[in-house]
Amino acid sequence: MATYVWDYRREYENERADILDAVDTVFRSGRLILGESVRGFEEEFARYHGVRHCVGVDNGTNAVKLGLQALGVGPGDEVVTVSNTAAPTVLAIDAVGAVPVFVDVDPATYLMDPRQVEDAVTERTRCIVPVHLYGQMADLAALMETAGRHGLRILEDCAQAHGARREGRLAGTTGDAGAFSFYPTKVLGAYGDAGAVITSDGTAEGHLRRLRYYGMEDRYYVVRTPGHNARLDEVHAEILRRKLRRLDDYIAARRAVARRYAEGLGGTGLVLPETAPGNEHVFYVYVVRHPERDRILEALREHGFEFNISYPWPVHTMTGFAHLGYGTGDFPVTEAAAREIFSLPMYPSLPQGLQDKVIAVLREILARG
Structure with a gap:
């Protein structure tokens, strides 16, 4: 796949x-x-x-x-x-x-x-x-x-x-x-x-x-x-x-990819990234959110897309950190985000044709409800 x-x-x-x-x-x-x-x-x-x-x-x-x-x-x-x-x-x-x-984290920017x-x-x-x-x-x-x-x-x-x-x-x-x-x-x-x-x-x-x-x-x-x-x-x-020497060029390319996503996925029901006041975002990843995240990811897999979740398990819920004494429910904003977020393809050399396909498939899936 x-x-x-x-x-x-x-x-x-x-x-x-x-x-x-x-x-x-x-x-x-x-x-x-x-x-x-x-x-x-x-x-x-x-x-x-x-x-x-x-x-x-x-x-x-x-x-x-x-x-x-x-x-x-x-x-x-x-x-x-x-x-x-x-x-x-x-x-x-x-x-x-x-x-x-x-x-916990800010619900708009994470x-x-x-x-x-x-x-x-x-x-x-x-x-x-x-x-x-x-x-x-x-x-x-x-x-x-x-x-x-x-x-x-x-x-x-x-x-x-x-x-x-x-x-x-x-x-x-x-x-x-x-x-x-x-x-x-x-x-x-x-x-x-x-x-x-x-x-x-x-x-x-x-x-x-x-x-x-x-x-x-x-x-x-x-x-x-x-x-x-x-x-x-x-x-x-x-x-x-x-x-x-090319870092600023990489950042400009990432921002261009982000703009195309914003233009192509606005009004679809996806919660798109929000840039905090005063910030200049470099879009290491392009994280979107939807309450039916798992259904959407399964539909994407049927089209041959396998997308990432950053991150599916909050650190405080992992068994490896159980000794810290936290549990599910302690950080509700973080936990809610982990259930709903996923990342779209994002890298400077992302072909525009591939990005257009991602946008089109997502719009189709979201339109079906």
Whole structure:
């Protein structure tokens, strides 16, 4: 059965010469680990964001984990976040020994509801991790006010928001640090796992560099624990350097796809994405909503379409997080969304003909009721 949610192959054909040259550049460099490609990407990604530092790591989960550790979050601390996210956000909090504390989300944008964060703060709270979900940013102005009142750190989870802005500021540049994933499907994606943390905090940057490299500053000498083997690979870094130059083009293409969906699916009964005031959406995914989601997905399968749900199970309902003590009914907005949302195909090289077919099939299914 065909799956059309994401496909990199058309983009690869368009960029093949540059991607292969990136690989060849690394292989001919004589340095395969933490060489010029990693340094170059870190400098260029930091410059793109207007921050002082970028530290490349091996994946987005470790970007959150090491970001938390670099900000001083550890065992017994509480970290306020959302259940409407990919599980790795919460796994990273758990991995540093901290306790995830969930709040519900805004029903229109599915982003962290800042009004609930204040009530979630206790004397053990150390950090807030807002998730910039689906391609737009949480309300950082409100969250910064809460963090300031309580002396909390903010680590932005930017895995789905490369290049997104709120009130003119890029994702990852308002809080103490921003964690990014470059998983292949992302707005800026590598050809495998990769990640990074950006910050203007020099102390946090130093911790990050040690954390990703066994706790070492010099080879073979550990100066601080914990330490990890969490280095960004040279090949992925060089590919990301090339693709970073095209990031704004990728975003423009995604927005064009989103506009065609909005034009083609308006008035059908689908709840289409809503951009929060002040946000510049980059449409990592195009999430729609309908109370008869499962019927619609089954009808789509009959037409050869298999679409994704981001996300079908709120984290607090998963058995792997039962130890946190939450249960069904605790976060009704998140749970209602999980029953009704699904994602339409969204990537820069999505053929317009395929998108037109998706729109036509959806309109037919929705018209049948």
